[in-house]
Amino acid sequence: MPSIQTNELTKRFGDGTVAVEDLDLTVDTGEIFGFLGPNGAGKSTTINMLLDFIRPTDGSAEILGMDTQTEITAIRERIGVLPEGYEFDEYLTGREYVEWAIETKGADDDPDEILETVGIHDDADRTAASYSTGMAQRLAFGMALVDDPDLLILDEPSAGLDPNGIQRMRSILRDRADDGTTVFFSSHLLSEVEAVCDRVGVMSDGQLVAEDTIEGLRKKAGGRSSIELECAGQPTVDNVETLDGVAEVVLKETTLTAYCTDSSVKADVVRLVDDQADVVDIFVEETSLEELFNRYTSGGRDGSGTDETERASQGVSA
Numbered sequence: 001m002p003s004i005q006t007n008e009l010t011k012r013f014g015d016g017t018v019a020v021e022d023l024d025l026t027v028d029t030g031e032i033f034g035f036l037g038p039n040g041a042g043k044s045t046t047i048n049m050l051l052d053f054i055r056p057t058d059g060s061a062e063i064l065g066m067d068t069q070t071e072i073t074a075i076r077e078r079i080g081v082l083p084e085g086y087e088f089d090e091y092l093t094g095r096e097y098v099e100w101a102i103e104t105k106g107a108d109d110d111p112d113e114i115l116e117t118v119g120i121h122d123d124a125d126r127t128a129a130s131y132s133t134g135m136a137q138r139l140a141f142g143m144a145l146v147d148d149p150d151l152l153i154l155d156e157p158s159a160g161l162d163p164n165g166i167q168r169m170r171s172i173l174r175d176r177a178d179d180g181t182t183v184f185f186s187s188h189l190l191s192e193v194e195a196v197c198d199r200v201g202v203m204s205d206g207q208l209v210a211e212d213t214i215e216g217l218r219k220k221a222g223g224r225s226s227i228e229l230e231c232a233g234q235p236t237v238d239n240v241e242t243l244d245g246v247a248e249v250v251l252k253e254t255t256l257t258a259y260c261t262d263s264s265v266k267a268d269v270v271r272l273v274d275d276q277a278d279v280v281d282i283f284v285e286e287t288s289l290e291e292l293f294n295r296y297t298s299g300g301r302d303g304s305g306t307d308e309t310e311r312a313s314q315g316v317s318a
């Protein structure tokens with residue numbers, strides 16, 4: 001049984017915005033799943049529907065085999081949640097918030113251990129409202145960890161965290177996953193999910209445009225690289241274009257750039273161009289996962305991809 005399953009999940013807001021459209025998503029038990037997408041892609045709306053904070057216009061979702069609209073109370077007992085933009089009031093300290101989370105869940109966690117785990121033990125007796133953004137995020141994360149949930153749903157968990165905090169969060173997520181917890185977290189940073197996730201789903205404009213393992217994404221990205229050659233003389237594109245493994249050649253004055261689908265063809269490109277125009281400098285760029293992510297999402301909800309990503313997108317079917 002998957003930990004999360006959505007079936008044509010759709011949210012249309014009153015102003016006509018289709019935030020999520022026909023989303024079919026499966027998160028398997030025990031995996032760390034990264035839910036990726038640029039700002040406005042529909043990640044939070046999806047999470048809010050999963051948690052029954054908002055109701056879908058169409059479709060349905062199940063968490064741990066239970067319907068999110070009719071069985072949310074039972075679901076909540078078994079999941080840990082880090083919502084977006086958690087705010088703390090001035091009456092309770094960090095420790096009291098953790099104690100409250102433990103009590104609410106009827107759990108028997110040691111508050112000190114949780115506070116220590118997320119790195120705010122020294123500030124535990126200060127009012128949580130006085131915490132910095134990163135400290136508040138650590139506290140909210142700690143509260144999500146209470147009662148060793150079967151599933152963690154985290155909306156942008158590294159928001160506001162410093163590099164140490166991000167490192168600590170990643171290692172906690174890995175530890176929890178090793179112990180059998182399923183982790184589902186959203187991020188707009190590929191580097192973020194790349195470091196910890198088994199699988200990712202990429203959202204763009206409310207739709208799931210890719211769902212794969214990091215390795216699968218890497219394979220898709222790995223086939224393409226570019227080589228830019230600065231020449232002393234004037235190169236021509238003709239011979240280079242016909243090489244097997246060269247997809248496209250662009251010539252700007254004395255700089256020739258070859259986009260290659262086969263990485264090994266680069267040496268032939270250099271030899272060929274050097275023979276006719278004396279290569280004086282070489283720049284090689286391998287397609288990164290980041291670039292692949294940009295292609296899938298056209299650089300953002302407004303579609304304002306760079307020239308680079310727009311050109312690159314011609315070679316990708318999402």
Ligand SMILES: Nc1ncnc2c1ncn2[C@@H]1O[C@H](COP(=O)(O)OP(=O)(O)OP(=O)(O)O)[C@@H](O)[C@H]1O
Binds near residue numbers: 039
């Ligand atoms: N209550 C609402 N009313 C109208 N539109 C909304 C509402 N909430 C979200 N939206 C719109 O739905 C779309 C998806 O928003 P959502 O917050 O789900 O994106 P996101 O991927 O979580 O973005 P971010 O990374 O910026 O948090 C956006 O166009 C947003 O403006």
